[in-house]
Amino acid sequence: MQQNGGSFETIFTMEATPVKYGPGSSEETGWEVKRFGLKRVMLVSDPNVVASGITPRIRELIEAEGVEVEMWDKSRVEPTSDSFQAAADFAKDGNFDGFVAVGGGSSMDTAKIASLIATHGGEIMDYVNPPIGGGKKPPGPTKPLICVPTTAGTGSEATTAAILDIPDMKVKTGISHTYLRPNRGIVDPLLTMTAPSEVMSSAGLDVVCHAAESYLTKPYNERPKIDDPDERPPYQGANPVADMWSAKALEYGGKYLRRAVADGKDVEARGFMMLGATLAGVGFGSAGVHIPHACAYPIAGLKHEWQPPGYPENHPFVPHGWSVIVTSPAAFRFTYDAMPERHHEVANLLAGEKIENPDEDTLPRVLIDLMRDIGAPGGVRELGYSEDDIPALVEGAMKQERLLVGVPKEVDEEDLANIIRDSMENW
Numbered sequence: 001m002q003q004n005g006g007s008f009e010t011i012f013t014m015e016a017t018p019v020k021y022g023p024g025s026s027e028e029t030g031w032e033v034k035r036f037g038l039k040r041v042m043l044v045s046d047p048n049v050v051a052s053g054i055t056p057r058i059r060e061l062i063e064a065e066g067v068e069v070e071m072w073d074k075s076r077v078e079p080t081s082d083s084f085q086a087a088a089d090f091a092k093d094g095n096f097d098g099f100v101a102v103g104g105g106s107s108m109d110t111a112k113i114a115s116l117i118a119t120h121g122g123e124i125m126d127y128v129n130p131p132i133g134g135g136k137k138p139p140g141p142t143k144p145l146i147c148v149p150t151t152a153g154t155g156s157e158a159t160t161a162a163i164l165d166i167p168d169m170k171v172k173t174g175i176s177h178t179y180l181r182p183n184r185g186i187v188d189p190l191l192t193m194t195a196p197s198e199v200m201s202s203a204g205l206d207v208v209c210h211a212a213e214s215y216l217t218k219p220y221n222e223r224p225k226i227d228d229p230d231e232r233p234p235y236q237g238a239n240p241v242a243d244m245w246s247a248k249a250l251e252y253g254g255k256y257l258r259r260a261v262a263d264g265k266d267v268e269a270r271g272f273m274m275l276g277a278t279l280a281g282v283g284f285g286s287a288g289v290h291i292p293h294a295c296a297y298p299i300a301g302l303k304h305e306w307q308p309p310g311y312p313e314n315h316p317f318v319p320h321g322w323s324v325i326v327t328s329p330a331a332f333r334f335t336y337d338a339m340p341e342r343h344h345e346v347a348n349l350l351a352g353e354k355i356e357n358p359d360e361d362t363l364p365r366v367l368i369d370l371m372r373d374i375g376a377p378g379g380v381r382e383l384g385y386s387e388d389d390i391p392a393l394v395e396g397a398m399k400q401e402r403l404l405v406g407v408p409k410e411v412d413e414e415d416l417a418n419i420i421r422d423s424m425e426n427w
């Protein structure tokens with residue numbers, strides 16, 4: 001590893017979304033909107049969160065500050081290029097000077113894109129990560145976006161990415177740029193109290209996976225040096241600052257996720273998971289995620305047949321956190337020899353104690369114990385796939401170039417096929 005110049009990166013950037021956290025903090029949303037000097041905002045949400053009463057309450061709070069609000073309540077669980085486009089058109093026509101998102105990752109990501117297109121124009125596919133889209137960079141900052149998450153999962157309030165499904169290409173991918181970072185997160189654990197335990201399980205495992213992947217990604221100073229700062233990706237690689245955020249999120253995931261799933265009224269456990277989601281968002285938003293997320297996109301995108309328990313009926317899909325976690329034991333068994341010590345550290349953080357005589361199976365075992373305890377699917381097969389689907393899944397995962405550069409060792413199609421095969425049944 002070179003420290004100065006040469007062919008390796010020597011620079012990383014420390015960025016984090018300003019966040020207000022605590023039970024009751026969402027009651028200050030109106031005050032926050034006013035503080036940004038906004039006069040007319042687009043409020044982005046989804047029908048379930050609207051029906052829960054959360055979005056109408058936030059609307060009331062914003063309007064009480066004399067700010068005009070137009071509601072967009074059509075965010076869908078898995079945003080597509082079409083659903084993003086519809087929100088972007090609404091945003092372009094609406095002449096808004098800012099955006100507020102209330103909901104899960106899909107609402108926050110929809111708001112990021114609405115703000116991007118309303119500010120800078122262009123087609124959504126122009127901005128989508130290559131090779132799937134054009135990889136165009138936003139030419140400047142977007143209009144202010146305030147995010148109020150209602151699930152403890154994606155950490156989207158703290159990241160620079162928006163994830164979307166492109167049904168025509170059977171692929172899930174994203175748009176990522178530092179200008180997509182929300183200007184403020186308002187993280188109120190009281191808003192997660194109504195989430196069913198299955199939703200908490202999936203979302204919480206997404207948090208754990210964000211933190212583990214970002215801790216176990218290729219370090220920034222083992223990546224090629226970039227001379228033009230414009231070309232430096234948001235996912236920079238593991239670095240000392242990202243490590244702090246990810247480590248704390250792992251600790252919370254190990255300590256509180258079982259409780260948060262078991263009892264929706266456990267404010268302490270759900271609160272720490274909500275905070276953990278944001279911390280992990282900052283961590284992986286800086287360092288990046290890799291194999292489990294790269295595999296998760298085709299797992300979620302290829303077939304839409306599995307009806308997840310605990311989620312609204314008549315919408316077969318694989319919830320994101322579960323699509324991610326199923327390949328994580330095999331993925332981390334594969335990456336183990338690139339950085340054994342760091343794999344031990346992740347296992348210790350999750351277990352809340354130092355595990356004696358660790359080896360390549362230690363972290364996979366800790367993850368599998370957690371998955372079993374909180375009712376996660378047992379593997380890729382349970383989600384509707386068989387060995388026959390492996391080539392298509394590998395093809396989809398290989399398209400996630402921006403993620404696979406973060407794998408801490410060389411990875412090819414055969415490696416990914418082996419990881420998916422080993423993930424058919426985790427127990």
Ligand SMILES: [Fe+2]
Pocket residue numbers: 154206210293320324
């Ligand atoms: Fe994720």
